[in-house]
Amino acid sequence: AQSVTQLDSHVSVSEGTPVLLRCNYSSSYSPSLFWYVQHPNKGLQLLLKYTSAATLVKGINGFEAEFKKSETSFHLTKPSAHMSDAAEYFCVVREREYGNKLVFGAGTILRVKS
Amino acid sequence: GAGVSQTPSNKVTEKGKYVELRCDPISGHTALYWYRQSLGQGPEFLIYFQGTGAADDSGLPNDRFFAVRPEGSVSTLKIQRTERGDSAVYLCASSLGTSGSNEQFFGPGTRLTVL
Numbered sequence: 001a002q003s004v005t006q007l008d009s010h011v012s013v014s015e016g017t018p019v020l021l022r023c024n025y026s027s028s029y030s031p032s033l034f035w036y037v038q039h040p041n042k043g044l045q046l047l048l049k050y051t052s053a054a055t056l057v058k059g060i061n062g063f064e065a066e067f068k069k070s071e072t073s074f075h076l077t078k079p080s081a082h083m084s085d086a087a088e089y090f091c092v093v094r095e096r097e098y099g100n101k102l103v104f105g106a107g108t109i110l111r112v113k114s
Numbered sequence: 115g116a117g118v119s120q121t122p123s124n125k126v127t128e129k130g131k132y133v134e135l136r137c138d139p140i141s142g143h144t145a146l147y148w149y150r151q152s153l154g155q156g157p158e159f160l161i162y163f164q165g166t167g168a169a170d171d172s173g174l175p176n177d178r179f180f181a182v183r184p185e186g187s188v189s190t191l192k193i194q195r196t197e198r199g200d201s202a203v204y205l206c207a208s209s210l211g212t213s214g215s216n217e218q219f220f221g222p223g224t225r226l227t228v229l
């Protein structure tokens with residue numbers, strides 16, 4: 001079975017400071033991992049994905065994530081937060097052996113203070 | 115180009131009524147997915163289609179829920195005898211195919227409220 005745990009339901013940072021959104025996954029097989037972002041009243045947008053290539057993945061808007069198999073983690077980071085980063089972020093796992101459905105974490109709401 | 119579109123954007127209905135939610139995928143995308151997002155939670159998988167057939171419907175909560183994709187493009191999610199617990203945002207996504215490299219593109223969702 002596959003599952004995702006996002007360790008923080010809310011994260012608050014000041015503009016210009018680093019962002020860390022934590023995610024742990026459970027997977028019986030080789031997973032693909034994703035981070036999606038959801039701005040208010042907008043659709044989900046893919047930030048980045050890991051599909052068994054390089055373990056450090058770079059995405060859009062300066063975000064990146066590192067796949068650590070030994071820790072079963074896929075934390076999302078950004079060196080410097082911008083006001084426009086305020087949104088809800090979802091860590092997602094997909095196992096090819098379980099078809100193509102995505103399994104979402106509960107989400108982390110990122111607040112950016114000026 | 116046009117993204118995934120969903121209609122209506124909002125639907126308010128009374129308990130016990132029947133509703134239909136529509137999804138128009140990106141042109142040329144063969145795979146189509148339905149998810150449900152309840153308040154304060156991440157989206158949960160309902161069903162996905164490869165072409166016209168339902169390849170995996172394991173997420174449908176019960177037999178009140180049904181989805182079709184008769185021509186391999188537009189899909190309709192149908193909910194019979196709605197209950198208050200069905201209130202949620204229903205999301206549709208599409209992808210070019212179902213291999214690992216194919217990104218799922220999401221629509222803006224339909225917010226369903228059952229009174």
